[in-house]
Amino acid sequence: MYQTSEFRKGLKVEIDNAPWIITDFQFVKPGKGQAFTRTRMKNMLNGSTLERTYRTGESLAPADVEDGNFTYLFNDGEGWHFMNAETFEQIEVPKEVLAEQAGFLLEEMPCKILFYKGRPVQVEIPTFVELMITYCEPGSRGNTATGGAMKSATLSTGAEIMVPLFIEQDTWIKIDTRDGSYVERVSKK
Amino acid sequence: MIDAHGLRLRASALSAIRRFLEGRGYLEVPTPVLVPSGAFEEHLHVVRAADGALRTSPEFALKRALAAGLGRIYEIGPCLRDRESGPWHGREFTMLEWYRVGAEPDDVMDEVEALVAAVATAMGLPPPGPWKRLTLREAFLAHAGIDLAETDAAGLSKGRDADWDDAFIRAFVEDVEPHLSGPTFLLDWPVGQAALSRVHDGPWPVARRFEAFLGRVELANAFFELNDPTALLQRAASSAATRAAAGDAPHPVDRDLVRATAALPRTTGIALGVDRLVAALAGWPNLSPGRVEATWN
Numbered sequence: 001m002y003q004t005s006e007f008r009k010g011l012k013v014e015i016d017n018a019p020w021i022i023t024d025f026q027f028v029k030p031g032k033g034q035a036f037t038r039t040r041m042k043n044m045l046n047g048s049t050l051e052r053t054y055r056t057g058e059s060l061a062p063a064d065v066e067d068g069n070f071t072y073l074f075n076d077g078e079g080w081h082f083m084n085a086e087t088f089e090q091i092e093v094p095k096e097v098l099a100e101q102a103g104f105l106l107e108e109m110p111c112k113i114l115f116y117k118g119r120p121v122q123v124e125i126p127t128f129v130e131l132m133i134t135y136c137e138p139g140s141r142g143n144t145a146t147g148g149a150m151k152s153a154t155l156s157t158g159a160e161i162m163v164p165l166f167i168e169q170d171t172w173i174k175i176d177t178r179d180g181s182y183v184e185r186v187s188k189k
Numbered sequence: 190m191i192d193a194h195g196l197r198l199r200a201s202a203l204s205a206i207r208r209f210l211e212g213r214g215y216l217e218v219p220t221p222v223l224v225p226s227g228a229f230e231e232h233l234h235v236v237r238a239a240d241g242a243l244r245t246s247p248e249f250a251l252k253r254a255l256a257a258g259l260g261r262i263y264e265i266g267p268c269l270r271d272r273e274s275g276p277w278h279g280r281e282f283t284m285l286e287w288y289r290v291g292a293e294p295d296d297v298m299d300e301v302e303a304l305v306a307a308v309a310t311a312m313g314l315p316p317p318g319p320w321k322r323l324t325l326r327e328a329f330l331a332h333a334g335i336d337l338a339e340t341d342a343a344g345l346s347k348g349r350d351a352d353w354d355d356a357f358i359r360a361f362v363e364d365v366e367p368h369l370s371g372p373t374f375l376l377d378w379p380v381g382q383a384a385l386s387r388v389h390d391g392p393w394p395v396a397r398r399f400e401a402f403l404g405r406v407e408l409a410n411a412f413f414e415l416n417d418p419t420a421l422l423q424r425a426a427s428s429a430a431t432r433a434a435a436g437d438a439p440h441p442v443d444r445d446l447v448r449a450t451a452a453l454p455r456t457t458g459i460a461l462g463v464d465r466l467v468a469a470l471a472g473w474p475n476l477s478p479g480r481v482e483a484t485w486n
Contacts, residue, residue, distance in 0.1 A: 026276065027273065027275030027276075027278055028362055028366075029273060029278065030358060030361055030362055030366060030407060031358075031382060031400050031407065031410060032232065032378070032382045032383075033354070033355075033358030033361070033362075033382065034232050034358055035272065035273065053359055055355065056272070
């Protein structure tokens with residue numbers, strides 16, 4: 001158990017059956033009362049935030065979490081397979097854990113996987129990836145990236161994203177994986 | 190880190206405080222830092238030294254001077270409280286404490302407003318204001334939608350504290366203090382937070398005490414001082430029991446304090462954190478620019 005005096009930024013704690021990471025904490029001691037540690041935390045599974053106040057002497061259990069460096073191998077429709085970069089052990093991550101990130105995975109892509117109570121719960125893929133467009137409607141001339149009009153395009157991974165009208169089929173583009181948005185065209189691979 | 194500008198601002202604040210109090214007829218009285226008993230309240234922790242402790246405030250000794258007939262006195266000096274550290278707390282800090290015989294809490298609020306304005310002016314800053322004066326019951330109604338007189342411990346802190354006073358303080362920290370803005374006096378505290386203040390009986394009895402805040406920074410604690418030695422001993426026993434239950438050694442009851450309390454005139458007393466006053470007025474994020482701090486590992 002972690003006592004309030006051991007609270008640090010980055011400490012991972014278990015609250016209400018979820019892992020949280022402490023992002024900020026402050027000692028407070030009002031008037032004639034007891035001392036407290038005002039603590040700000042982020043949920044490691046869904047990113048939601050929480051502020052709680054703990055009395056000196058209260059404690060929190062450490063969260064059973066660990067993360068590791070992995071390499072993406074392949075998917076078989078049911079699960080996504082990764083290899084531990086240090087031990088070469090292979091693991092399968094269920095589809096629902098990856099969600100929309102699955103559309104941006106390329107073979108041999110380095111990823112960070114977070115385990116909670118031994119189960120993979122989060123896959124962190126690179127912020128920017130470069131992928132080829134395998135299908136989109138023909139580009140219309142005169143449109144620029146700042147024009148605002150967008151069209152749908154299918155990537156080599158099967159994912160669909162919105163791109164500016166001037167983008168042609170078979171071009172490579174850079175994508176921000178945090179929100180799946182188009183960033184820019186990249187030169188031929 | 191030594192901040193020369195910060196130290197100059199602090200020095201101008203200190204001389205402004207002394208000018209202000211001397212101008213109002215207060216006598217500076219130096220009292221010992223090393224004392225037989227360093228604290229009274231259950232939630233204060235002393236730094237032990239020699240066969241006694243370092244004071245957490247100069248209160249006990251100053252009350253002896255009051256009991257001996259001095260009517261307006263003050264002290265500025267170091268005080269120490271163990272287990273307190275953070276941006277707005279240091280184990281060692283500078284306390285200003287002053288007593289005024291015959292004054293009412295309203296007079297002391299007026300005096301705090303004038304003192305803070307004088308210090309700000311000396312630091313070359315605009316005086317903060319206007320000050321708000323709110324009872325704790327009003328502050329809880331306004332910010333937490335809770336009537337303190339009607340709410341039990343479970344209602345105050347959502348079942349996290351069994352003890353009413355613990356729940357009150359947690360609710361204060363979570364639901365009221367974050368909403369404080371500008372200069373504010375919070376008065377009429379629950380009786381469990383009385384420390385050494387008198388209690389005003391009524392349908393919902395309150396301690397005749399107020400705290401002064403600049404924004405969210407607690408600046409000062411004022412008391413309409415208890416002068417009933419029997420009540421003092423009862424509160425000392427309650428403090429000792431709370432400490433024992435938490436595994437802390439009870440504070441020894443200061444014999445001079447008991448004697449002085451019996452002979453105490455009708456008086457107000459107030460303690461103000463000088464480091465905090467300077468930092469809050471200057472808009473610093475913590476106390477450091479106004480202090481020279483030791484490096485601890």
